[in-house]
Amino acid sequence: MAKRPTIIDVAHHAGVSKSTVSLVLQNSPLVKKATRTRVEESMQALNYVYNRTAANLRGAEAGLIGLVINDLRNPFFAEFAASAQMTFAEHGFATVIANTDEDIDIQAQVIASMVEHGVSALIISPAYGDEGAVFERIGRAGLPALQVLRMASADTARFPFASLDYEAGSLEAARHLVESGAQKIAFVGGLPDRAVTQERMAGYRAVLGDRQPITLLGRPTRAFGREAALRLSADRQGIDAVLCFNDLVALGMMAGFAEAGIAVGRDIALIGFDDIEECALAFPKLSSVHCDIGAFGRDAAATMLAWLETGERPPERHLSPVTLMVRETSGRKVIP
Structure with a gap:
């Protein structure tokens, strides 16, 4: 028969x-x-x-992908989630998206719920503080799971990791500031002892060489950026350029410097990181390390689709390239 x-x-x-x-x-x-x-x-x-x-x-959930994001309020992560979701939709997959708000308990809860409801796979940008425990539950369920932008589990053989080449971006940005004449460069933003902070500082440290780095670390928000700018305005210490952990910090610094009467792009050079849409709309236009998070989201979804459809497991670790977008805050001086 x-x-x-x-x-x-x-x-x-x-x-x-x-x-x-x-x-x-x-x-x-x-x-x-x-x-x-x-x-x-x-x-x-x-x-x-x-x-x-x-x-x-x-079960009826065979076409459902779980997308777990640490902070959907941040435009960088929101753009990633939207791009990945649209790619899945184009291939006939529905997506359930959860914002964990950097809370590992909420993260564990939403992942457990997704597993129980029979998702086919998971893409996770982990919350800070998770040491990989939640991935053990995923492993027991036998689901394909891709870590993106942050690594919570070191077991990349089971849970591959994809991110952006932050160190190369930091290196290019710091070199640009030096070549533009900066003598004393500070790094502002990012929480200490976090891998992503160290990655975004690595190129900066390499360019400094034996010189002592100048750092003002803290939550990567506009509010912190404004506060840091006001502090630097009160005591510049000869600082003539700043590389920021992300664009939110840089945009906050632009506001703080404006309050203090310091012209960004003339009195001090400034570079952000991520290149969210607002960078090209700000005045002056903000230089930033362009991560093309939209393309990264599409690529992450395509990688997962290939894993599901052909069994092609992603490489254990993959870093997508980044480029520096030079604009008015670190390039031509436009403020009289």
Whole structure:
């Protein structure tokens, strides 16, 4: 007796994922018309018969991806989440997104809920403080899970890590400031003893060489940036340039320097990190390390799709390139 065709046979015949076939069978509106037609033609060609009872026993969440983000209020992480979600939607996958607000207890709760509801895979930008415990639960569930932007579990063989080359960006930014004539450069923002802070300082430290770094570390927010700028305005210590942990800190510093009567781009050079949309809209326009977080989000989703559809496991560690966008705060002087 010939083997009865399965949903996997249909997926291979149509050139789509098993989850996409499942969505077609569920009449999901997420599937494009052309894709639906191709899957239905493959079902007909293979004489595939849908066993609804068996499908109900397996669960109906085969096309669902969990996206767990540490801080959706930050435009950088919001852009990542939106780009990843749209990529999944284009391939027929629905996405459930959770904001953990840097709370490891909330993170554990939402991941447990996603696992219980049968997500097919997880992409996680972990909250600070998690030492990988939540990944053990994911491992027991046997789900593909990708760590992005921050590493919580060192077991990258099971939980691959993808991020951006922050050290290279920091190096390029610091070199640009030196080549532009800066003599004394400070690094502002970022919490101490955090890997991402050290990565974003690494290139800066390398350019300084034997010189002592000047750092004002703290929460990477606009409020902290403004406070740091006011402190530097009161006691400049000869500082003529600042490299910031992120754009939020840099934008806050621009406000603080303006309050103090210090012209950014003339009296002091300033560079942010991430290159969120507001950098090109600020006055003066803010120089920043461009991370192309939108492309990174699309690539992370594509990596997960390949893992699900072909079994192709991502590399244990991958860093996407970054580039420096030189604008008015560190380039041409536009403020009289």
